[in-house]
Amino acid sequence: MPQIRNEALLRKIGERVKSLRIDANLTQEEFYNDTGIHIGRIETATSNISVSTLDAICKYFKIGLDQFFKSL
Secondary structure, X not given: OOOOOOHHHHHHHHHHHHHXXXXXXXXXXXXXXXXXXXXXXXXXXXXXOOHHHHHHHHHHOOOOHHHHHHOO
């Protein structure tokens, strides 16, 4: 079964993640060092992010998934 990709949604998620990172005044490298997550792939929508990874990102920024998706 081929992997399902919603390019528009992935771009919106990437933009939201990037906004959170910038608001926290973090570089991609600092975020990676703290979490082990390659956020650059997410921010550029080249990676099909898992729900578990998105949950870890939300926990890092101390927001819930509902709050994350509210601004999409």
